[in-house]
Amino acid sequence: MAKYKMHMLVCGGTGCHASEGQMLFENLKKEVQDNNLENDVQVIATGCFGFCEKGPIVKVIPDNTFYVSVEPKDAKEIVAEHALKGRAVKRLLYFDPVRKEQIPDSKHMGFYKKQLRIALRNCGMIDPENINEYLAADGYEAMGKVLLEMTPEEAIKEVMDSGLRGRGGGGFPTGLKWQIASKNHADQKYVVCNADEGDPGAFMDRSILEGDPHTVLEAMVINGYAIGATKGLIYIRAEYPLAIHRLKIAIDQAREYGLLGTDILGSGFDFDVEIRYGAGAFVCGEETALIHSMEGERGEPTFKPPFPAQSGYLGKPTNVNNVETYANIPVIITKGAKWFSSIGTEKSKGTKVFALAGKINNVGLIEVPMGITLREVIFEIGGGIQGGKKFKAVQTGGPSGGCLTEKHLDTPIDFDNLLSVGSMMGSGGMIVMDEDDCMVAVAKFYLEFTVEESCGKCSPCRIGNKRLHEQLDIISKGNATEKDLDNLRNLSNVIKDTSLCGLGQTSPNPVLSTMDNFWDEYLAHVNEKRCPSGVCKDLIRYEVIAENCVGCTACARNCPVNCISGERKQLHVIDQALCIKCNACLEKCKFNAIAVI
Amino acid sequence: MTSVKLKLKDSDVQKLKEIALSFNNEAGELINVLHKAQEHFGYLPAEIQEVVAEELNIPVAKVYGVVTFYSFFTMLPRGRYPISICTGTACYVRGAEKVLDEFKRILKVPVGETTADGKFSITCLRCVGACGLAPVVMVGDKTYGRVTTDGVKEILKEYENEE
Ligand SMILES: Cc1cc2nc3c(=O)[nH]c(=O)nc-3n(C[C@H](O)[C@H](O)[C@H](O)COP(=O)(O)O)c2cc1C
Ligand code: SF4
Ligand code: SF4
Ligand code: SF4
Ligand code: FES
Numbered sequence: 001m002a003k004y005k006m007h008m009l010v011c012g013g014t015g016c017h018a019s020e021g022q023m024l025f026e027n028l029k030k031e032v033q034d035n036n037l038e039n040d041v042q043v044i045a046t047g048c049f050g051f052c053e054k055g056p057i058v059k060v061i062p063d064n065t066f067y068v069s070v071e072p073k074d075a076k077e078i079v080a081e082h083a084l085k086g087r088a089v090k091r092l093l094y095f096d097p098v099r100k101e102q103i104p105d106s107k108h109m110g111f112y113k114k115q116l117r118i119a120l121r122n123c124g125m126i127d128p129e130n131i132n133e134y135l136a137a138d139g140y141e142a143m144g145k146v147l148l149e150m151t152p153e154e155a156i157k158e159v160m161d162s163g164l165r166g167r168g169g170g171g172f173p174t175g176l177k178w179q180i181a182s183k184n185h186a187d188q189k190y191v192v193c194n195a196d197e198g199d200p201g202a203f204m205d206r207s208i209l210e211g212d213p214h215t216v217l218e219a220m221v222i223n224g225y226a227i228g229a230t231k232g233l234i235y236i237r238a239e240y241p242l243a244i245h246r247l248k249i250a251i252d253q254a255r256e257y258g259l260l261g262t263d264i265l266g267s268g269f270d271f272d273v274e275i276r277y278g279a280g281a282f283v284c285g286e287e288t289a290l291i292h293s294m295e296g297e298r299g300e301p302t303f304k305p306p307f308p309a310q311s312g313y314l315g316k317p318t319n320v321n322n323v324e325t326y327a328n329i330p331v332i333i334t335k336g337a338k339w340f341s342s343i344g345t346e347k348s349k350g351t352k353v354f355a356l357a358g359k360i361n362n363v364g365l366i367e368v369p370m371g372i373t374l375r376e377v378i379f380e381i382g383g384g385i386q387g388g389k390k391f392k393a394v395q396t397g398g399p400s401g402g403c404l405t406e407k408h409l410d411t412p413i414d415f416d417n418l419l420s421v422g423s424m425m426g427s428g429g430m431i432v433m434d435e436d437d438c439m440v441a442v443a444k445f446y447l448e449f450t451v452e453e454s455c456g457k458c459s460p461c462r463i464g465n466k467r468l469h470e471q472l473d474i475i476s477k478g479n480a481t482e483k484d485l486d487n488l489r490n491l492s493n494v495i496k497d498t499s500l501c502g503l504g505q506t507s508p509n510p511v512l513s514t515m516d517n518f519w520d521e522y523l524a525h526v527n528e529k530r531c532p533s534g535v536c537k538d539l540i541r542y543e544v545i546a547e548n549c550v551g552c553t554a555c556a557r558n559c560p561v562n563c564i565s566g567e568r569k570q571l572h573v574i575d576q577a578l579c580i581k582c583n584a585c586l587e588k589c590k591f592n593a594i595a596v597i
Numbered sequence: 598m599t600s601v602k603l604k605l606k607d608s609d610v611q612k613l614k615e616i617a618l619s620f621n622n623e624a625g626e627l628i629n630v631l632h633k634a635q636e637h638f639g640y641l642p643a644e645i646q647e648v649v650a651e652e653l654n655i656p657v658a659k660v661y662g663v664v665t666f667y668s669f670f671t672m673l674p675r676g677r678y679p680i681s682i683c684t685g686t687a688c689y690v691r692g693a694e695k696v697l698d699e700f701k702r703i704l705k706v707p708v709g710e711t712t713a714d715g716k717f718s719i720t721c722l723r724c725v726g727a728c729g730l731a732p733v734v735m736v737g738d739k740t741y742g743r744v745t746t747d748g749v750k751e752i753l754k755e756y757e758n759e760e
Contacts (some may be wrong), residue, residue, distance in 0.1 A: 238632060
């Protein structure tokens with residue numbers, strides 16, 4: 001990279017791709033060419049910078065200038081001003097809403113200040129489609145060290161001493177998992193990377209694969225060497241075309257460089273990787289279901305034991321790890337277990353990547369040291385709640401997790417703390433909700449997901465969750481009694497205790513945690529037939545507030561079912577019998593004259 | 598799950614045979630074969646499943662079991678402009694449900710089905726990974742972000758003059 005004077009890094013992740021990032025990249029390249037700057041300025045499409053809220057993003061190195069919400073047409077100005085004249089394009093700089101000033105470089109943005117990037121170290125820094133950039137960032141150094149200087153036992157010990165725990169949700173100690181797999185002898189063993197990422201609203205693993213695919217390959221080779229496996233499989237969702245595309249390129253390049261294949265780096269160790277595709281089933285993220293899916297079967301979980309480490313893919317010992325778990329491995333090897341274990345809390349070492357989303361100002365991908373509080377994540381990194389609304393809850397752990405509230409904001413985030421307050425770390429989805437979100441509706445939303453995704457193999461989950469969903473539906477319609485709430489809790493506990501796999505064992509968590517933390521809201525639905533947040537359609541109605549209405553007709557013109565009547569400059573009236581409660585009128589009224597009651 | 602009757606042409610059967618052969622007709626490759634078949638034909642009606650079963654030497658029931666298990670596979674043809682509404686959690690809290698309702702209302706078809714003229718179909722998917730743009734709607738490969746109920750009409754308008 002040395003010969004260029006300037007690098008322009010353009011986000012090439014799915015989020016920014018969706019907002020014309022690709023065209024921006026091409027325009028920048030063209031502008032650089034048109035100005036004969038090819039030898040001075042390099043334009044690179046990288047993985048996700050994390051700051052998705054304000055994408056597409058362009059970062060200019062060496063000065064770290066950080067441009068946000070860049071449009072393809074801005075390319076001309078960026079090249080003309082910044083590359084040619086050395087002046088930043090002020091209007092594209094990030095405006096910090098808290099400090100009320102423009103922040104020219106990324107180092108000083110609240111969003112990045114408290115982050116520590118280990119798993120995401122290369123995301124947004126290198127061109128993921130060029131192995132040379134990964135090599136220049138010390139890529140494959142850890143693999144070389146392990147294959148040439150360490151025994152498998154030493155490699156396992158290093159991972160064990162680091163205290164790394166699985167990032168896929170369970171938090172099982174990775175070193176221990178490797179050790180168990182290494183002790184089971186067989187003619188063939190397998191290493192599997194779990195890239196199914198089924199948690200809706202989470203995109204950590206996808207961003208790693210899109211931004212830094214080689215790190216996963218490198219770690220898989222290390223894993224293979226440590227447990228004595230020569231074959232690696234990556235199980236990835238078919239819905240991630242860009243990640244698949246970049247993985248394929250990475251695998252080809254690694255093979256070409258002799259970093260995958262036979263006798264890697266002259267060590268005598270053989271290892272190769274294949275890709276397997278998921279087909280849209282959340283339960284296939286569960287490791288036994290994943291293995292069956294890779295065998296061409298329906299992805300139904302099976303009882304453990306036997307664990308995959310004993311009998312996994314095709315009946316052979318198999319080690320399954322998550323993408324983010326793998327992304328930590330090369331750094332642990334190069335920097336050492338001691339360094340890694342100095343970060344984090346007593347029982348959760350290192351960092352965690354979260355996909356921060358929902359009603360928050362800075363939606364994006366973040367990596368923070370374990371032990372940071374929810375408050376720091378939501379209000380400092382996340383920049384607080386959108387539109388100045390009030391924070392209500394944060395959901396962690398996806399469909400298996402729970403909703404935490406105000407009172408948990410100062411809890412240090414780690415595996416055990418989140419469990420003890422009724423949620424879980426999960427894979428890293430973190431959805432922030434504000435005062436407009438109804439917790440009964442949120443619980444119902446998750447249950448709808450679980451009912452759809454239950455594989456149907458065992459009855460507590462197949463039938464029980466369906467019943468839970470029905471009950472929640474009745475509550476949201478205002479037809480339930482307090483007795484039903486008792487039933488809801490009892491049924492939840494039965495499902496947790498008797499389901500076969502992790503899906504059913506955790507599916508009632510969204511219900512239980514919302515009942516624990518928002519009991520009043522449940523009571524309001526049941527006793528007063530009222531939805532305090534104004535979400536549950538059967539319990540609300542839209543009304544025109546007479547004193548505010550100026551008769552501008554905006555609501556009537558936008559009502560999709562034409563149920564608002566009124567002359568210009570006259571009071572408007574909603575016909576309740578026809579209203580479908582779509583919210584369009586409320587969004588359109590500039591005079592605060594429509595209310596949800 | 599309903600299905601559509603389809604008479605496969607000889608060349609279609611030939612294509613399916615080629616796909617199966619490219620995976621050595623191995624039963625364990627069923628999901629990969631189905632991915633390729635759907636990529637080519639757009640959907641997987643019973644007639645296609647029968648040929649796949651024959652080629653991989655497994656019962657049709659097994660193929661059907663797999664096709665219906667995975668939501669990525671569909672037995673119904675999608676519209677020429679397939680509309681997918683993200684109903685992942687991030688999109689849900691930013692109003693995806695209202696957007697979905699509006700599509701259903703205007704196109705008058707439920708989720709999973711196609712308009713009578715075969716132009717649009719509606720499906721839901723869970724997180725396309727553009728949560729920063731929530732709520733997100735995709736029409737074919739094109740992504741629309743921060744979609745409002747109003748925006749729905751505008752999106753559909755873009756396809757008004759298309760066939
Ligand atoms: C219903 C269910 C869904 C899961 N989904 C995922 C997933 O999408 N990605 C993942 O890495 N692990 C998922 N897991 C956890 C895996 O079963 C397994 O524990 C993990 O891949 C092990 O890797 P780790 O130790 O590196 O975390 C899921 C578990 C359950 C019960
Ligand atoms: S708990 Fe649910 S997903 Fe798991 S095996 Fe039982 S039915 Fe299937
Ligand atoms: S909520 Fe929707 S349907 Fe009801 S009055 Fe307002 S715009 Fe019309
Ligand atoms: S948009 Fe508001 S102010 Fe205008 S007519 Fe409707 S209710 Fe009255
Ligand atoms: S939840 Fe819709 S894009 Fe992530």
